[in-house]
Amino acid sequence: MMKDKNPHFSFRLSCLVNGQETEREIESSRSLLEFIREDLGLKGTKEGCGEGECGACLVLVDGKAVNACLMTALQLQGKELVTIEGIKGRDGGLHxxxxxxxxxxxxxxxxxxxxxxxxxxxxxxxxxxxxxxxxxxxxxxxxxxxxxxxxxxxxxxxxxxxx
Ligand code: FES
Ligand code: FES
CATH class of the missing domain: 1.10.150.120 ([2Fe-2S]-binding domain)
Incomplete structure (x- = not known):
């Protein structure tokens, strides 16, 4: 029998999300966009094309804008994620x-x-x-x-x- 060269596995993801320490047990196949919208319930980040073409899913990872639809949640390990919900003015109000x-x-x-x-x-x-x-x-x-x-x-x- 052929061995699956890319088996999925569960892992414990630790990261900072909008300033909060966050830990979740998730599947390695989970995209960063699924993690944000479905696991964290942060629906401000949108899913448009799902292929890196429209920019609707942009988030900041360690301060850099990335397409969440093109990253896996695994790539967030140990990093800082800021979604639109975390972008605020200095007084905590609108940016x-x-x-x-x-x-x-x-x-x-x-x-x-x-x-x-x-x-x-x-x-x-x-x-x-x-x-x-x-x-x-x-x-x-x-x-x-x-x-x-x-x-x-x-x-x-x-x-x-x-x-
Ligand atoms: S959903 Fe269009 S770039 Fe990610
Ligand atoms: S797609 Fe409607 S405001 Fe930009």
């Missing part, structure tokens, strides 16, 4: 990006919004003075069928000044 997205009308159906905010937050953390060109480049992986992107770009530009 400047959330305020400017609303003020600029950059949110319509809202499906793409968590991914856009996560991508923008990742960019502004590493480059608080990002130019319009750099913002556009960062957001090329985020698909939005509603806004036409102009309002999104304007919201990120305005948030830059508030941060």
């Amino acid at each position: 400047p990006l959330q305020k400017t997205f609303m003020a600029e009308g950059a949110v319509q159906c809202g499906f793409c919004t968590p991914g856009l905010i996560v991508a923008s937050e990742a960019l502004l953390r590493r480059n608080p003075r990002a130019t319009l060109g750099e913002i556009k480049l960062e957001l090329t992986g985020n698909l939005c069928r509603c806004t036409g992107y102009e309002k999104v770009l304007s919201a990120v530009e305005k948030a830059k000044k508030l941060l």
